Amino acid sequence: MNKTKEKRRFVILCLAPALILFSVFMIYPTINVFLMSTLRWGGFSDFKEFVGIQNFLILFEDMNFIRAFQNTIFVIVIVTVFTLALAILFAAILVREKIKGQNFFRVIFYIPNILSIVVIGAIFSAIYDPSTNGLLNSFLSLFHEDGWIGVQFLGNQSIVMYSIAFALIWQAIGYYMVMYMASMSSIPAHYYEAAELDGCGKIKQFFSITLPLIWTNIRTTLTFFVISTINLSFLLVQVMTTGGPDGASRVLLFYLYDQAYNNASYGYGMAIGAITFLFSFLLSAVINKITERDDLEF
Template sequence: MNKKRSSKKLFIIWSVLPAFILFFIFMVIPTINVFWMSLFKWGGLTNKKTFVGFENFKILFKDLNFIKSFQNTLLLLVIVTIITMVLAVVSAAILSRENIKFKNFFRVIFYLPNILSVVVISAIFSAILDPKQGILNSTLKLLNLESLTKMWLGDQKVVIWCIVFAMIWQAVGYYMVMYMASMCSIPEHLYEAADLEGASKIKQFFEITLPLIWNVVRTTLTFFIISTINLSFLFVKVMTGGGPDGSSEVFLSYMYKQAYSNSSYGYGMSIGVIIFIFSFVLSLIISKITKRDIIEF
Protein backbone atom coordinates (compact mmCIF):
# COMPACT_ATOMS: atom_id res chain seq x y z
CA MET A 1 0.00 0.00 0.00
CA ASN A 2 2.79 2.42 0.95
CA LYS A 3 4.63 1.48 -2.25
CA LYS A 4 1.52 2.27 -4.28
CA ARG A 5 1.15 5.68 -2.62
CA SER A 6 4.82 6.41 -3.17
CA SER A 7 4.52 5.55 -6.86
CA LYS A 8 1.45 7.77 -7.17
CA LYS A 9 3.25 10.73 -5.54
CA LEU A 10 6.26 10.18 -7.79
CA PHE A 11 4.02 10.15 -10.85
CA ILE A 12 2.38 13.43 -9.79
CA ILE A 13 5.77 15.06 -9.16
CA TRP A 14 7.12 14.03 -12.57
CA SER A 15 3.91 15.24 -14.23
CA VAL A 16 4.02 18.66 -12.58
CA LEU A 17 7.80 19.15 -12.77
CA PRO A 18 8.05 20.17 -16.49
CA ALA A 19 5.35 22.82 -16.07
CA PHE A 20 6.99 24.07 -12.87
CA ILE A 21 10.40 24.32 -14.57
CA LEU A 22 8.94 26.25 -17.52
CA PHE A 23 7.02 28.55 -15.17
CA PHE A 24 10.16 29.22 -13.15
CA ILE A 25 12.32 29.91 -16.22
CA PHE A 26 9.89 32.03 -18.19
CA MET A 27 7.89 33.72 -15.40
CA VAL A 28 9.68 33.79 -12.06
CA ILE A 29 13.22 34.56 -13.28
CA PRO A 30 12.12 37.36 -15.71
CA THR A 31 9.96 38.91 -12.95
CA ILE A 32 12.87 38.92 -10.51
CA ASN A 33 15.07 40.38 -13.25
CA VAL A 34 12.59 43.23 -13.79
CA PHE A 35 12.77 44.13 -10.10
CA TRP A 36 16.57 43.93 -10.15
CA MET A 37 17.07 45.98 -13.34
CA SER A 38 14.77 48.71 -12.03
CA LEU A 39 17.55 49.60 -9.59
CA PHE A 40 20.00 50.43 -12.40
CA LYS A 41 20.52 53.22 -14.87
CA TRP A 42 21.09 51.36 -18.12
CA GLY A 43 20.39 51.97 -21.77
CA GLY A 44 19.88 48.28 -22.47
CA LEU A 45 22.38 48.02 -25.35
CA THR A 46 25.72 48.30 -23.55
CA ASN A 47 27.45 46.61 -20.62
CA LYS A 48 27.63 49.89 -18.72
CA LYS A 49 25.22 49.71 -15.80
CA THR A 50 25.07 52.17 -12.94
CA PHE A 51 23.40 51.15 -9.70
CA VAL A 52 21.08 53.99 -8.64
CA GLY A 53 18.88 52.23 -6.07
CA PHE A 54 15.38 53.71 -5.93
CA GLU A 55 16.31 56.81 -7.94
CA ASN A 56 14.29 55.61 -10.95
CA PHE A 57 11.17 55.41 -8.78
CA LYS A 58 11.75 58.92 -7.40
CA ILE A 59 11.90 60.25 -10.95
CA LEU A 60 8.92 58.12 -11.96
CA PHE A 61 6.46 59.62 -9.48
CA LYS A 62 7.40 63.12 -10.67
CA ASP A 63 7.03 62.18 -14.34
CA LEU A 64 3.89 63.89 -15.68
CA ASN A 65 3.80 61.58 -18.72
CA PHE A 66 3.77 58.52 -16.46
CA ILE A 67 1.01 60.06 -14.34
CA LYS A 68 -1.00 60.66 -17.52
CA SER A 69 -0.51 57.04 -18.61
CA PHE A 70 -1.61 55.93 -15.13
CA GLN A 71 -4.78 58.03 -15.39
CA ASN A 72 -5.56 56.64 -18.84
CA THR A 73 -5.06 53.08 -17.60
CA LEU A 74 -7.43 53.67 -14.69
CA LEU A 75 -10.01 55.17 -17.05
CA LEU A 76 -9.85 52.12 -19.30
CA LEU A 77 -10.03 49.73 -16.35
CA VAL A 78 -13.13 51.39 -14.91
CA ILE A 79 -15.11 52.32 -18.04
CA VAL A 80 -14.25 49.34 -20.25
CA THR A 81 -14.73 46.82 -17.43
CA ILE A 82 -18.10 48.15 -16.26
CA ILE A 83 -19.63 48.56 -19.74
CA THR A 84 -18.24 45.25 -21.05
CA MET A 85 -19.39 43.21 -18.06
CA VAL A 86 -22.88 44.78 -18.03
CA LEU A 87 -23.37 44.32 -21.78
CA ALA A 88 -22.03 40.75 -21.67
CA VAL A 89 -24.26 39.66 -18.78
CA VAL A 90 -27.41 41.38 -20.12
CA SER A 91 -26.84 40.09 -23.67
CA ALA A 92 -26.25 36.57 -22.37
CA ALA A 93 -29.45 36.73 -20.31
CA ILE A 94 -31.51 37.95 -23.26
CA LEU A 95 -30.13 35.39 -25.72
CA SER A 96 -30.44 32.57 -23.17
CA ARG A 97 -33.85 33.29 -21.66
CA GLU A 98 -35.84 35.27 -24.22
CA ASN A 99 -37.51 33.72 -27.24
CA ILE A 100 -36.31 36.06 -29.97
CA LYS A 101 -35.89 35.54 -33.71
CA PHE A 102 -32.44 34.97 -35.22
CA LYS A 103 -31.01 34.10 -31.80
CA ASN A 104 -28.12 32.09 -33.26
CA PHE A 105 -27.38 34.87 -35.74
CA PHE A 106 -26.97 37.39 -32.92
CA ARG A 107 -24.72 34.98 -31.04
CA VAL A 108 -22.43 34.72 -34.05
CA ILE A 109 -22.41 38.50 -34.61
CA PHE A 110 -21.48 39.17 -30.98
CA TYR A 111 -18.73 36.58 -30.99
CA LEU A 112 -17.31 37.57 -34.40
CA PRO A 113 -14.73 40.09 -33.05
CA ASN A 114 -13.01 37.29 -31.11
CA ILE A 115 -12.16 35.50 -34.35
CA LEU A 116 -9.99 38.48 -35.31
CA SER A 117 -6.72 39.40 -33.64
CA VAL A 118 -6.45 42.59 -31.60
CA VAL A 119 -4.05 44.02 -34.17
CA VAL A 120 -6.58 43.49 -36.98
CA ILE A 121 -9.38 45.04 -34.89
CA SER A 122 -7.17 48.05 -34.10
CA ALA A 123 -6.36 48.47 -37.80
CA ILE A 124 -10.08 48.29 -38.69
CA PHE A 125 -10.97 51.01 -36.20
CA SER A 126 -8.04 53.13 -37.34
CA ALA A 127 -9.45 52.95 -40.87
CA ILE A 128 -13.00 53.73 -39.69
CA LEU A 129 -11.81 56.73 -37.68
CA ASP A 130 -9.51 58.10 -40.38
CA PRO A 131 -10.39 61.83 -40.64
CA LYS A 132 -10.22 61.97 -44.45
CA GLN A 133 -11.24 58.58 -45.79
CA GLY A 134 -12.80 56.95 -42.72
CA ILE A 135 -16.36 55.62 -42.74
CA LEU A 136 -17.40 57.58 -39.64
CA ASN A 137 -16.63 61.07 -40.93
CA SER A 138 -17.89 60.16 -44.42
CA THR A 139 -21.22 59.02 -42.95
CA LEU A 140 -21.57 62.17 -40.86
CA LYS A 141 -20.95 64.32 -43.96
CA LEU A 142 -23.50 62.26 -45.91
CA LEU A 143 -26.08 62.98 -43.19
CA ASN A 144 -25.28 66.71 -43.26
CA LEU A 145 -23.70 66.45 -39.79
CA GLU A 146 -20.33 67.79 -40.87
CA SER A 147 -20.07 69.83 -37.68
CA LEU A 148 -19.67 66.56 -35.74
CA THR A 149 -16.68 65.34 -37.75
CA LYS A 150 -13.40 65.24 -35.87
CA MET A 151 -9.79 64.17 -36.05
CA TRP A 152 -10.87 61.22 -33.92
CA LEU A 153 -7.45 59.75 -33.20
CA GLY A 154 -5.78 63.15 -33.33
CA ASP A 155 -8.02 64.92 -30.81
CA GLN A 156 -6.69 64.80 -27.24
CA LYS A 157 -10.21 64.97 -25.78
CA VAL A 158 -11.76 62.04 -27.69
CA VAL A 159 -8.86 59.73 -28.61
CA ILE A 160 -9.01 57.71 -25.39
CA TRP A 161 -12.78 57.22 -25.85
CA CYS A 162 -12.15 55.81 -29.32
CA ILE A 163 -9.87 53.21 -27.72
CA VAL A 164 -12.53 52.53 -25.08
CA PHE A 165 -15.12 51.79 -27.77
CA ALA A 166 -12.76 49.50 -29.70
CA MET A 167 -11.86 47.51 -26.56
CA ILE A 168 -15.50 47.08 -25.57
CA TRP A 169 -16.47 45.92 -29.07
CA GLN A 170 -13.66 43.38 -29.02
CA ALA A 171 -14.44 41.88 -25.60
CA VAL A 172 -18.23 41.75 -25.17
CA GLY A 173 -18.90 38.66 -27.29
CA TYR A 174 -16.27 36.49 -25.61
CA TYR A 175 -17.61 37.06 -22.10
CA MET A 176 -21.20 36.85 -23.29
CA VAL A 177 -20.57 33.28 -24.50
CA MET A 178 -19.01 32.38 -21.14
CA TYR A 179 -22.02 33.71 -19.25
CA MET A 180 -24.46 32.00 -21.60
CA ALA A 181 -22.76 28.66 -20.93
CA SER A 182 -23.11 29.29 -17.19
CA MET A 183 -26.76 30.33 -17.48
CA CYS A 184 -27.64 27.16 -19.39
CA SER A 185 -26.81 25.14 -16.27
CA ILE A 186 -29.48 26.91 -14.17
CA PRO A 187 -32.48 24.58 -13.61
CA GLU A 188 -35.57 25.68 -15.51
CA HIS A 189 -37.88 24.90 -12.58
CA LEU A 190 -36.47 27.89 -10.66
CA TYR A 191 -37.76 30.25 -13.35
CA GLU A 192 -41.07 28.38 -13.56
CA ALA A 193 -41.55 28.79 -9.81
CA ALA A 194 -40.68 32.49 -10.09
CA ASP A 195 -43.25 32.90 -12.88
CA LEU A 196 -45.91 31.30 -10.69
CA GLU A 197 -45.03 33.73 -7.91
CA GLY A 198 -45.48 36.64 -10.33
CA ALA A 199 -41.83 37.70 -10.40
CA SER A 200 -40.91 39.95 -13.34
CA LYS A 201 -38.11 39.13 -15.78
CA ILE A 202 -35.92 41.81 -14.21
CA LYS A 203 -36.48 40.44 -10.71
CA GLN A 204 -35.73 36.91 -11.92
CA PHE A 205 -32.48 38.17 -13.38
CA PHE A 206 -31.32 39.77 -10.11
CA GLU A 207 -32.74 37.10 -7.78
CA ILE A 208 -31.98 33.92 -9.74
CA THR A 209 -29.68 34.38 -12.74
CA LEU A 210 -27.06 36.76 -11.37
CA PRO A 211 -26.60 35.06 -7.95
CA LEU A 212 -26.23 31.61 -9.55
CA ILE A 213 -23.59 32.74 -12.07
CA TRP A 214 -21.84 35.09 -9.66
CA ASN A 215 -18.84 32.82 -9.18
CA VAL A 216 -18.24 32.89 -12.95
CA VAL A 217 -18.71 36.66 -13.06
CA ARG A 218 -16.23 37.09 -10.21
CA THR A 219 -13.59 34.96 -11.91
CA THR A 220 -14.00 36.59 -15.32
CA LEU A 221 -13.96 40.05 -13.76
CA THR A 222 -10.48 39.52 -12.31
CA PHE A 223 -9.29 37.97 -15.55
CA PHE A 224 -10.74 40.81 -17.63
CA ILE A 225 -9.14 43.56 -15.55
CA ILE A 226 -5.69 42.04 -15.91
CA SER A 227 -6.19 41.37 -19.63
CA THR A 228 -7.35 44.97 -20.12
CA ILE A 229 -3.97 46.21 -18.91
CA ASN A 230 -2.26 43.95 -21.46
CA LEU A 231 -4.63 44.52 -24.40
CA SER A 232 -4.64 48.28 -23.98
CA PHE A 233 -0.98 48.25 -25.04
CA LEU A 234 -1.82 46.61 -28.38
CA PHE A 235 -4.74 48.94 -29.10
CA VAL A 236 -2.67 52.03 -28.29
CA LYS A 237 0.38 50.79 -30.17
CA VAL A 238 -1.55 50.15 -33.40
CA MET A 239 -4.17 52.90 -33.27
CA THR A 240 -2.34 55.92 -31.86
CA GLY A 241 1.22 55.08 -30.81
CA GLY A 242 0.44 56.94 -27.57
CA GLY A 243 -0.40 60.21 -29.32
CA PRO A 244 -1.40 62.86 -29.78
CA ASP A 245 1.15 64.30 -27.35
CA GLY A 246 0.91 61.31 -25.00
CA SER A 247 -2.83 61.74 -24.43
CA SER A 248 -3.58 58.06 -25.17
CA GLU A 249 -0.50 56.60 -23.48
CA VAL A 250 -1.12 53.69 -21.09
CA PHE A 251 1.05 51.79 -18.59
CA LEU A 252 2.61 49.26 -20.94
CA SER A 253 2.98 51.55 -23.96
CA TYR A 254 4.85 54.11 -21.85
CA MET A 255 7.04 51.38 -20.35
CA TYR A 256 7.83 50.02 -23.83
CA LYS A 257 8.65 53.50 -25.13
CA GLN A 258 11.01 54.24 -22.25
CA ALA A 259 12.73 50.85 -22.27
CA TYR A 260 13.14 50.28 -26.00
CA SER A 261 12.67 53.62 -27.80
CA ASN A 262 14.32 56.07 -25.40
CA SER A 263 17.14 53.68 -24.37
CA SER A 264 16.16 53.98 -20.69
CA TYR A 265 15.85 50.28 -19.94
CA GLY A 266 16.29 50.61 -16.18
CA TYR A 267 13.67 53.36 -16.02
CA GLY A 268 11.32 51.25 -18.13
CA MET A 269 11.75 48.31 -15.75
CA SER A 270 10.83 50.54 -12.81
CA ILE A 271 7.53 51.19 -14.61
CA GLY A 272 7.21 47.42 -15.02
CA VAL A 273 7.59 46.98 -11.25
CA ILE A 274 4.79 49.48 -10.62
CA ILE A 275 2.56 47.68 -13.15
CA PHE A 276 3.25 44.33 -11.46
CA ILE A 277 2.47 45.64 -7.98
CA PHE A 278 -0.60 47.54 -9.22
CA SER A 279 -1.99 44.45 -11.01
CA PHE A 280 -1.36 42.20 -8.01
CA VAL A 281 -2.97 44.57 -5.51
CA LEU A 282 -5.91 45.25 -7.82
CA SER A 283 -6.54 41.51 -8.21
CA LEU A 284 -6.59 41.09 -4.43
CA ILE A 285 -8.99 44.02 -4.01
CA ILE A 286 -11.38 42.73 -6.70
CA SER A 287 -11.28 39.23 -5.23
CA LYS A 288 -12.03 40.62 -1.77
CA ILE A 289 -14.91 42.96 -2.63
CA THR A 290 -16.64 40.44 -4.93
CA LYS A 291 -16.41 37.52 -2.48
CA ARG A 292 -19.73 36.11 -1.36
CA ASP A 293 -21.22 32.77 -0.37
CA ILE A 294 -21.63 30.40 -3.29
CA ILE A 295 -25.28 29.59 -3.94
CA GLU A 296 -25.86 25.98 -4.91
CA PHE A 297 -28.89 24.38 -6.56
Protein backbone atom coordinates in the same frame (compact mmCIF):
# COMPACT_ATOMS: atom_id res chain seq x y z
CA MET B 1 4.26 2.74 2.27
CA ASN B 2 5.80 1.94 -1.09
CA LYS B 3 2.52 2.74 -2.82
CA THR B 4 2.47 6.16 -1.13
CA LYS B 5 6.02 6.91 -2.31
CA GLU B 6 5.14 5.79 -5.83
CA LYS B 7 2.12 8.10 -5.86
CA ARG B 8 4.28 11.02 -4.70
CA ARG B 9 6.85 10.32 -7.40
CA PHE B 10 4.12 10.07 -10.01
CA VAL B 11 2.59 13.39 -8.90
CA ILE B 12 6.01 15.07 -8.87
CA LEU B 13 6.81 13.76 -12.34
CA CYS B 14 3.47 15.05 -13.65
CA LEU B 15 3.88 18.48 -12.08
CA ALA B 16 7.61 18.94 -12.75
CA PRO B 17 7.36 19.99 -16.46
CA ALA B 18 4.67 22.58 -15.70
CA LEU B 19 6.54 23.91 -12.67
CA ILE B 20 9.80 24.15 -14.61
CA LEU B 21 8.15 26.01 -17.49
CA PHE B 22 6.29 28.31 -15.07
CA SER B 23 9.52 29.09 -13.21
CA VAL B 24 11.52 29.74 -16.38
CA PHE B 25 8.95 31.81 -18.25
CA MET B 26 7.05 33.49 -15.39
CA ILE B 27 8.83 33.58 -12.04
CA TYR B 28 12.37 34.24 -13.32
CA PRO B 29 11.35 37.06 -15.74
CA THR B 30 9.25 38.70 -13.01
CA ILE B 31 12.14 38.65 -10.53
CA ASN B 32 14.48 39.90 -13.28
CA VAL B 33 12.20 42.89 -13.95
CA PHE B 34 12.50 43.99 -10.31
CA LEU B 35 16.28 43.49 -10.37
CA MET B 36 16.72 45.52 -13.57
CA SER B 37 14.50 48.29 -12.20
CA THR B 38 17.30 49.09 -9.74
CA LEU B 39 19.79 49.77 -12.56
CA ARG B 40 20.63 52.67 -14.83
CA TRP B 41 21.06 50.79 -18.10
CA GLY B 42 20.43 51.52 -21.75
CA GLY B 43 19.50 47.93 -22.52
CA PHE B 44 22.10 47.35 -25.24
CA SER B 45 25.33 48.51 -23.59
CA ASP B 46 27.61 46.75 -21.12
CA PHE B 47 27.45 49.68 -18.70
CA LYS B 48 25.15 49.03 -15.77
CA GLU B 49 24.96 51.23 -12.69
CA PHE B 50 23.10 50.26 -9.54
CA VAL B 51 20.84 53.14 -8.46
CA GLY B 52 18.56 51.41 -5.96
CA ILE B 53 15.10 52.99 -5.79
CA GLN B 54 16.12 56.12 -7.71
CA ASN B 55 14.18 55.02 -10.80
CA PHE B 56 11.04 54.74 -8.68
CA LEU B 57 11.58 58.14 -7.06
CA ILE B 58 11.91 59.73 -10.50
CA LEU B 59 8.89 57.77 -11.69
CA PHE B 60 6.44 59.33 -9.24
CA GLU B 61 7.59 62.82 -10.22
CA ASP B 62 7.25 62.05 -13.93
CA MET B 63 4.06 63.70 -15.21
CA ASN B 64 4.10 61.51 -18.33
CA PHE B 65 4.03 58.39 -16.14
CA ILE B 66 1.22 59.82 -13.98
CA ARG B 67 -0.79 60.62 -17.09
CA ALA B 68 -0.21 57.11 -18.47
CA PHE B 69 -1.30 55.67 -15.12
CA GLN B 70 -4.48 57.78 -15.19
CA ASN B 71 -5.22 56.66 -18.75
CA THR B 72 -4.78 53.02 -17.74
CA ILE B 73 -7.21 53.39 -14.83
CA PHE B 74 -9.68 55.17 -17.14
CA VAL B 75 -9.53 52.34 -19.68
CA ILE B 76 -9.90 49.65 -17.00
CA VAL B 77 -12.96 51.31 -15.44
CA ILE B 78 -14.78 52.29 -18.65
CA VAL B 79 -14.04 49.12 -20.63
CA THR B 80 -14.70 46.74 -17.74
CA VAL B 81 -18.01 48.31 -16.69
CA PHE B 82 -19.48 48.60 -20.18
CA THR B 83 -18.14 45.29 -21.52
CA LEU B 84 -19.35 43.14 -18.63
CA ALA B 85 -22.69 44.97 -18.36
CA LEU B 86 -23.43 44.61 -22.08
CA ALA B 87 -22.14 41.03 -22.22
CA ILE B 88 -24.41 39.99 -19.33
CA LEU B 89 -27.36 41.88 -20.83
CA PHE B 90 -26.98 40.34 -24.30
CA ALA B 91 -26.43 36.88 -22.81
CA ALA B 92 -29.59 37.17 -20.70
CA ILE B 93 -31.65 38.34 -23.70
CA LEU B 94 -30.44 35.51 -25.96
CA VAL B 95 -30.89 32.80 -23.31
CA ARG B 96 -34.11 33.89 -21.61
CA GLU B 97 -36.02 35.26 -24.60
CA LYS B 98 -35.46 32.15 -26.72
CA ILE B 99 -34.59 34.17 -29.79
CA LYS B 100 -34.29 32.19 -33.01
CA GLY B 101 -30.79 31.82 -34.38
CA GLN B 102 -28.94 31.87 -31.05
CA ASN B 103 -25.93 30.13 -32.57
CA PHE B 104 -25.83 32.70 -35.35
CA PHE B 105 -25.70 35.56 -32.86
CA ARG B 106 -23.04 33.75 -30.83
CA VAL B 107 -20.83 33.51 -33.91
CA ILE B 108 -21.44 37.12 -34.98
CA PHE B 109 -20.68 38.50 -31.52
CA TYR B 110 -17.65 36.23 -31.09
CA ILE B 111 -15.95 37.13 -34.39
CA PRO B 112 -14.20 40.30 -33.05
CA ASN B 113 -12.48 38.19 -30.40
CA ILE B 114 -10.79 35.94 -32.94
CA LEU B 115 -9.43 38.89 -34.91
CA SER B 116 -5.89 40.05 -34.25
CA ILE B 117 -5.71 43.24 -32.19
CA VAL B 118 -3.66 44.71 -35.06
CA VAL B 119 -6.56 44.04 -37.44
CA ILE B 120 -9.00 45.61 -34.98
CA GLY B 121 -6.75 48.64 -34.67
CA ALA B 122 -6.65 48.99 -38.46
CA ILE B 123 -10.45 48.63 -38.70
CA PHE B 124 -11.14 51.34 -36.14
CA SER B 125 -8.44 53.60 -37.55
CA ALA B 126 -10.38 53.48 -40.81
CA ILE B 127 -13.71 54.03 -39.01
CA TYR B 128 -12.31 57.05 -37.12
CA ASP B 129 -10.58 58.50 -40.20
CA PRO B 130 -11.32 62.27 -40.21
CA SER B 131 -11.24 62.44 -44.01
CA THR B 132 -14.17 61.71 -46.30
CA ASN B 133 -13.19 58.01 -46.17
CA GLY B 134 -14.04 57.77 -42.45
CA LEU B 135 -17.19 55.73 -41.82
CA LEU B 136 -18.12 57.41 -38.53
CA ASN B 137 -17.59 60.94 -39.79
CA SER B 138 -19.58 60.16 -42.92
CA PHE B 139 -22.45 58.96 -40.75
CA LEU B 140 -22.34 61.96 -38.40
CA SER B 141 -22.26 64.40 -41.30
CA LEU B 142 -25.77 63.24 -42.26
CA PHE B 143 -27.10 64.87 -39.09
CA HIS B 144 -25.06 68.07 -39.38
CA GLU B 145 -26.56 71.09 -41.09
CA ASP B 146 -23.28 72.12 -42.73
CA GLY B 147 -22.50 68.63 -43.94
CA TRP B 148 -18.95 67.36 -43.43
CA ILE B 149 -17.50 67.94 -39.94
CA GLY B 150 -14.36 65.79 -39.88
CA VAL B 151 -14.09 65.00 -36.16
CA GLN B 152 -10.57 64.03 -35.08
CA PHE B 153 -11.46 60.96 -33.01
CA LEU B 154 -7.81 59.93 -32.67
CA GLY B 155 -6.34 63.42 -32.92
CA ASN B 156 -8.33 65.16 -30.21
CA GLN B 157 -6.88 64.86 -26.70
CA SER B 158 -10.30 65.04 -25.03
CA ILE B 159 -11.86 62.10 -26.90
CA VAL B 160 -8.99 59.86 -28.00
CA MET B 161 -9.19 57.60 -24.91
CA TYR B 162 -12.95 57.20 -25.40
CA SER B 163 -12.30 56.12 -28.99
CA ILE B 164 -9.76 53.51 -27.90
CA ALA B 165 -12.04 52.31 -25.10
CA PHE B 166 -14.90 51.80 -27.56
CA ALA B 167 -12.69 49.61 -29.76
CA LEU B 168 -11.71 47.49 -26.74
CA ILE B 169 -15.36 47.10 -25.70
CA TRP B 170 -16.37 46.03 -29.22
CA GLN B 171 -13.56 43.48 -29.27
CA ALA B 172 -14.39 41.84 -25.93
CA ILE B 173 -18.19 41.77 -25.62
CA GLY B 174 -18.73 38.62 -27.67
CA TYR B 175 -16.23 36.47 -25.77
CA TYR B 176 -17.73 37.22 -22.36
CA MET B 177 -21.28 37.05 -23.70
CA VAL B 178 -20.70 33.45 -24.84
CA MET B 179 -19.22 32.56 -21.43
CA TYR B 180 -22.21 34.02 -19.59
CA MET B 181 -24.63 32.33 -21.97
CA ALA B 182 -23.08 28.98 -21.07
CA SER B 183 -23.52 29.71 -17.36
CA MET B 184 -27.10 30.94 -17.75
CA SER B 185 -28.10 27.96 -19.88
CA SER B 186 -27.18 25.62 -17.01
CA ILE B 187 -29.64 27.27 -14.58
CA PRO B 188 -32.68 24.95 -14.12
CA ALA B 189 -35.79 26.28 -15.86
CA HIS B 190 -38.04 25.45 -12.88
CA TYR B 191 -36.38 28.24 -10.87
CA TYR B 192 -37.81 30.78 -13.30
CA GLU B 193 -41.15 28.96 -13.47
CA ALA B 194 -41.49 29.09 -9.67
CA ALA B 195 -40.55 32.79 -9.69
CA GLU B 196 -43.22 33.54 -12.31
CA LEU B 197 -45.83 31.77 -10.21
CA ASP B 198 -44.82 33.99 -7.29
CA GLY B 199 -45.39 37.05 -9.46
CA CYS B 200 -41.74 37.99 -10.12
CA GLY B 201 -41.10 39.92 -13.33
CA LYS B 202 -38.19 39.23 -15.64
CA ILE B 203 -36.08 42.05 -14.22
CA LYS B 204 -36.51 40.77 -10.66
CA GLN B 205 -35.78 37.22 -11.86
CA PHE B 206 -32.56 38.46 -13.40
CA PHE B 207 -31.32 40.08 -10.20
CA SER B 208 -32.67 37.41 -7.83
CA ILE B 209 -31.90 34.24 -9.80
CA THR B 210 -29.65 34.75 -12.83
CA LEU B 211 -27.08 37.14 -11.39
CA PRO B 212 -26.51 35.30 -8.07
CA LEU B 213 -26.18 31.92 -9.78
CA ILE B 214 -23.56 33.09 -12.30
CA TRP B 215 -21.72 35.28 -9.79
CA THR B 216 -18.74 32.88 -9.51
CA ASN B 217 -18.27 33.05 -13.27
CA ILE B 218 -18.53 36.85 -13.18
CA ARG B 219 -15.83 37.06 -10.47
CA THR B 220 -13.47 34.89 -12.49
CA THR B 221 -13.99 36.76 -15.75
CA LEU B 222 -13.75 40.14 -14.02
CA THR B 223 -10.24 39.50 -12.72
CA PHE B 224 -9.13 38.02 -16.03
CA PHE B 225 -10.67 40.86 -18.01
CA VAL B 226 -9.00 43.63 -15.98
CA ILE B 227 -5.54 42.17 -16.56
CA SER B 228 -6.19 41.48 -20.26
CA THR B 229 -7.41 45.08 -20.69
CA ILE B 230 -4.06 46.38 -19.40
CA ASN B 231 -2.28 44.26 -22.03
CA LEU B 232 -4.63 44.89 -24.95
CA SER B 233 -4.74 48.64 -24.38
CA PHE B 234 -1.00 48.79 -25.08
CA LEU B 235 -1.36 46.93 -28.37
CA LEU B 236 -4.28 49.04 -29.53
CA VAL B 237 -2.53 52.31 -28.63
CA GLN B 238 0.61 51.14 -30.43
CA VAL B 239 -1.38 50.39 -33.60
CA MET B 240 -3.83 53.32 -33.60
CA THR B 241 -2.13 56.37 -32.05
CA THR B 242 1.43 55.51 -30.92
CA GLY B 243 0.64 57.44 -27.75
CA GLY B 244 -0.56 60.62 -29.44
CA PRO B 245 -1.74 63.25 -29.71
CA ASP B 246 0.92 64.77 -27.46
CA GLY B 247 0.95 61.73 -25.17
CA ALA B 248 -2.80 61.88 -24.50
CA SER B 249 -3.32 58.18 -25.23
CA ARG B 250 -0.25 56.75 -23.49
CA VAL B 251 -0.99 53.83 -21.17
CA LEU B 252 1.39 52.16 -18.71
CA LEU B 253 2.71 49.40 -20.95
CA PHE B 254 3.12 51.74 -23.91
CA TYR B 255 5.12 54.15 -21.75
CA LEU B 256 7.23 51.21 -20.55
CA TYR B 257 7.97 50.19 -24.14
CA ASP B 258 8.69 53.78 -25.16
CA GLN B 259 11.17 54.35 -22.33
CA ALA B 260 12.90 50.97 -22.55
CA TYR B 261 13.32 50.70 -26.32
CA ASN B 262 12.89 54.16 -27.84
CA ASN B 263 14.60 56.25 -25.16
CA ALA B 264 17.20 53.60 -24.23
CA SER B 265 16.22 53.83 -20.54
CA TYR B 266 15.81 50.12 -19.92
CA GLY B 267 16.14 50.30 -16.14
CA TYR B 268 13.57 53.08 -15.97
CA GLY B 269 11.25 51.08 -18.23
CA MET B 270 11.57 48.06 -15.96
CA ALA B 271 10.63 50.28 -13.00
CA ILE B 272 7.40 51.08 -14.86
CA GLY B 273 6.97 47.34 -15.46
CA ALA B 274 7.42 46.62 -11.74
CA ILE B 275 4.79 49.21 -10.82
CA THR B 276 2.42 47.80 -13.46
CA PHE B 277 2.88 44.29 -12.06
CA LEU B 278 2.23 45.40 -8.48
CA PHE B 279 -0.77 47.47 -9.58
CA SER B 280 -2.27 44.51 -11.48
CA PHE B 281 -1.68 42.15 -8.56
CA LEU B 282 -3.16 44.58 -6.03
CA LEU B 283 -6.14 45.37 -8.23
CA SER B 284 -6.91 41.67 -8.71
CA ALA B 285 -6.74 41.10 -4.95
CA VAL B 286 -9.07 44.05 -4.29
CA ILE B 287 -11.58 42.87 -6.92
CA ASN B 288 -11.60 39.35 -5.47
CA LYS B 289 -12.16 40.73 -1.98
CA ILE B 290 -14.91 43.15 -3.00
CA THR B 291 -16.81 40.57 -5.07
CA GLU B 292 -16.45 37.78 -2.50
CA ARG B 293 -19.68 36.10 -1.43
CA ASP B 294 -20.97 32.64 -0.57
CA ASP B 295 -21.28 30.33 -3.56
CA LEU B 296 -24.82 29.32 -4.49
CA GLU B 297 -25.44 25.79 -5.72
CA PHE B 298 -28.23 24.49 -7.92
